[in-house]
Amino acid sequence: DGGITQSPKYLFRKEGQNVTLSCEQNLNHDAMYWYRQDPGQGLRLIYYSQIVNDFQKGDIAEGYSVSREKKESFPLTVTSAQKNPTAFYLCASSMGQRTWTQYFGPGTRLTVL
């Protein structure tokens, strides 16, 4: 899983609660990404950031928020507005500047009780 860490590995949330998933990288990468994966499905892009203090919505940003205050960190908050948050969340980073390989963290499995 390279130099990307995600925590926690498993997370349980009650309905109506916000939760924050951590993603940290020590690869000195400019770009970072959050994906959602549902069982048996591909990855869908939630948010991505090409540089510190800047981020863009992906295909399914509703109900999620992010920040990119430090190059190493890209936390994802799953808000109560996300109607079906139970899924596997993957964080990734890439060097950017037309270096396309993405390095993925081990993932966080979120379950809403």
Added chain:
Amino acid sequence: SQQGEEDPQALSIQEGENATMNCSYKTSINNLQWYRQNSGRGLVHLILIRSNEREKHSGRLRVTLDTSKKSSSLLITASRAADTASYFCATDAGSGTYKYIFGTGTRLKVLA
């Protein structure tokens, strides 16, 4: 929106056989990548092929790209039980961004 569609969705073969999986996409690309995911884990990058390349090799992996048909294939030769995983193609979303679009994946099972 998912740009890449892998085919087949699932594939089961015997150890030692070759495995071929295909990816189709919809819009022009700069490059296409293949990733592997073991169950419940993050994805691992396997190989990248640029739009001006037609074929690329890496160990037991062979990737082809046909930009006229907007398709790519991944061939794993002499498969092993350890190759059991899901395989995804990913395409860039166009120049100027670092956004990637992943396909739906092929679940490969290699039987010992």
